[in-house]
Amino acid sequence: MLDMVPEFPAFLLIFVRVTSFFLMMPFFSYRTIPATHKLGFGFFLAWIMFYTIDAPVLEINGAYFLLIMKEALVGLLVGFIAYLILSAIQIAGGFIDFQMGFAIANVIDPQTGAQSPLTGQYFYMVSLLFLLSVNGHHLLLDGVYHSYEFIPIDQPWISFGDEEIVIFVLKAFSYMFMIALQMSIPVVGSLFLVDVALGIVARTVPQLNVFVVGLPIKIGVSFIIIIAVIGVMMGVVSQVFEQMLVTMRGLMDLIGGS
Template sequence: MVDLIPAFPAFLLVFVRVTSFFLMMPLFSYRSIPTVAKIGLGFFMALTMIFTMDIPSFEIDQTYYLLIIKEALVGLMIGFIAYLILSAIQIAGGFIDFQMGFAIANVIDPQTGAQSPLMGQYLYTIGLFFLLTVNGHHLMLDGVFYSYQFIPLDQPWISFGNENMIEYVIKAFNSMFVIAFQMSIPVVGSLFMVDIALGIVARTVPQLNVFVVGLPLKIGVSFLVLIAVMSIMMLVISQLFETMLITMRGLMDLIGGA
């Protein structure tokens, strides 16, 4: 049984890391979840984790304040890398919107408050439902819990100058665009073929107004292709979740000095 009074400094460090995760992590960071609920979830999760960990003793001094800053940075970095990988869905939607002609009709994402493409928001919503269906949010919470096996509570620093960490983040950023391209290439490739066909028609039948015919034709073709490849797209999204968890673990390895 953990004595709560001596363990309070360690509890505060755990609480800072958990709430920092929730500030950036997909699904938990959205505006639709009240701030009080996020803080309360972080509080009770930190309280639960304290009873299952080997707690080192801390004194509240200058080093302790540095540990608080370090814990906040750890939570923000790992939550950000998870959000970065999952953003591939919205980028894929942006590629599709640009070819469909929907790029001029961005909508406000109520979860983040930022503008997002129509198809990106549609695919992202489906992706979040799929994440909840396969209990991906449980895996993300497991990542918060097991992060202390990689990054100890009393580790005093993060080696930001480590070139391996910088290279790892750049590779994660690159993989986001690669996955987005893989998701969008069926629709974008089909619309490219439609553009070629419309160009041939415009040269052979000059009387036909291609700009009037082209837009509804491209929208119809893109929806048909989306319906046809939606199952494959869900497979790519499931692999995206796996990539997200592997990337989180790899970054925790590097932060922990492994």
């Protein structure tokens, strides 16, 4: 039956890469999207891409199963690197929550099923709305389509022994923490000054219980600073989106060996 359809092996490889992207890619990988919808969307997207890329005619043999594994790994790796960059927003919220005193009040993120800081979840939801408003999800799909320009469908395997790929992923990991620090430093720095002021008050007025007074003061200052710098934070978020696409392109370029 499969031998009567010579295009089926190439279509299956495209379908595996697209659905692997959807397992890790931001917005498309969330648990609130039913798995049947993901599979259906991946099927029709793979069907469209099959007629727009120059897919070779392949045979189902031992090497073909290596190609299936390679396509799945490509989708998982590139989707993971995109999610890694975007998670800097939640880490920034974690830094802020730790200084505000909200670190113990984590909530369950309905998108991923993991615990998430309160402020980080707020920033992340606003960032997702910002991503949708600037058609960032279209750019992610565009990255899936153009991945075949960097990583051919008939490339036999991924060169995991290439140190450039490991260095690139480590740089992306460190860049994530740098972005998180840049986003959180206005609030964290202001709360550090509040802690210094409360320490001075505690030394000068011993009768005042700074543990009772300090927490509401820090929460109030945090909200004021967040409202004041939310515009600047959204500017940093736009840079995160740009860096996410650049990182995806760079990783695909390294995997393709070009």
